[in-house]
Amino acid sequence: MDKLAALIAFAEVAKTGSFTRAGNALALGPSAVTKKIAALEQWLGIRVLQRNTHGVALTDDGQLCLDIAQKVLQSVDELEQAVAxxxxxxxxxxxxxxxxxxxxxxxxxxxxxxxxxxxxxxxxxxxxxxxxxxxxxxxxxxxxxxxxxxxxxxxxxxxKSRRVTCASPAYLNAHGVPRAVGDLQQHERIALLINGRVRPWTFKQGQSVIAVPPQGKLTVNSGVALRQAALAGVGLIQCNSILVAPDLASGALLPVLDDCSVESExxxxxxxxxxxxxxxxxxxxxxxxxxxxxxxxxxxxxxxxxxxx
CATH class of the missing domain: 3.40.190.10 (Periplasmic binding protein-like II)
Structure with a gap:
């Protein structure tokens, strides 16, 4: 039995919650992953995984095994790094x-x-x-x-970056350019969902920073989709300036409310x-x-x- 390979397979199944996804990540078939888990359980004399309606889950013994297995795999990585x-x-x-x-x-x-x-x-x-x-x-x-x-x-x-609010020339030609934060109420504002929460837009107002909810007809959960929607003329977006820097440079997107922009992460x-x-x-x-x-x-x-x- 290849104990290290069994630990790697176990850690991958625990991470993905699936023998199939673990096999894909490790370039193994699901049956090969199953055999490695079975060999691990036989070696340790415990049951580390149990099947449920959503896939597989850790047993109590499995959670203990995973905590230790991750430390072992980290030590293996450190050994590899020391040699490198x-x-x-x-x-x-x-x-x-x-x-x-x-x-x-x-x-x-x-x-x-x-x-x-x-x-x-x-x-x-x-x-x-x-x-x-x-x-x-x-x-x-x-x-x-x-x-x-x-x-x-x-x-x-x-x-370094800042929060930039921008839209395509086609959208701004059709709907006008907002000149103040209050004008955003008249515009389509595309929302970005991060970790299950819509990110509010932020602007400088005097010495303070205010938050504006990006209410509109479209919500996306990735920066790629956010940028593509703006380029397609769907509406205004607010994002990290690095995400759209090439588009701002080419004129594919135009910044608005720049005097109200705030620093970003x-x-x-x-x-x-x-x-x-x-x-x-x-x-x-x-x-x-x-x-x-x-x-x-x-x-x-x-x-x-x-x-x-």
Whole structure:
């Protein structure tokens, strides 16, 4: 029995709640995953999973096993990193977590060149608008909007940003340009749903910051969909300026109420403290710094450009 493989399979089933999804993540068939879990249970003499109407769930013994298994797998990662530190060439797998739209716009165009320069690296890029848990999901680097409140990690600043309100020229030509925050009542405001909650729009008003609910006919749950809806002329959006910087630079989107805009959360490269000197992590963070260099001191529509492809 390959005990390490069994622990990896168990941790993946616990994370995904499905033998099929775990098998897809591990490039194994569901039956192979089932056999590994059965071997694990036989080895330990306990039942770690039970089936229910929604898939599979941890037993009490399974939760204890998972807590320890995650520590074991982290130790294995640390062993791999210690060996990698002795190698001059960055090598091995790098697991990156990144907001979907940021990944599409900024990271994806740079991947071919990056992998050519680092032929011994294998990238696993996980795009999601949900905030990932770097430890639970065993990620090496996470691109995080806002400085994380986690003592386990190092957060390296990548870029500054602001909240920008914008729309397509076609929408503004058809519906007019809002000149004051109160004018937004007459406009279609596309809402962004984050972690189950609609994010309010914020504006400066004198020395204060006010929140305005983005009431309209459309709500989306991803930055990609938000940007696409604005480009399609559905209505106004408010978002992190880095998300639409290339569109503001090209004129595909036009900013409104700029004199009322407020600062937004910065962009950070986040990684565990014990991995800061691992070559594969270091070169990945270097890549992210290069990508977001134009926005290090903030964004402006006139100066923003896409990374070189």
């Amino acid at each position: 530190l002795r190698r001059a060439q960055p090598a091995g797998q790098v697991r990156i977590g990144m907001p979907y739209a940021m990944g599409q716009l900024y990271l994806a165009p740079m991947l071919s060149e990056f992998l050519s320069k680092n032929p011994e690296l294998v990238l696993d890029v996980q795009y999601s608008d949900e905030v990932p848990d770097i430890l639970e999901q065993r990620l090496d680097v996470v691109v995080h909007i806002g400085e994380p409140r986690d003592s386990r990690v190092i957060a390296k600043p990548l870029a 910065g962009l950070y490269a986040v990684f565990l403290e014990n991995r800061r000197m691992v070559p594969r992590v270091r070169v990945t963070v270097d890549l992210l710094e290069k990508i977001f260099l134009p926005y290090r001191h903030g964004t402006s529509g006139a100066a923003a450009v896409l990374p070189r492809q």
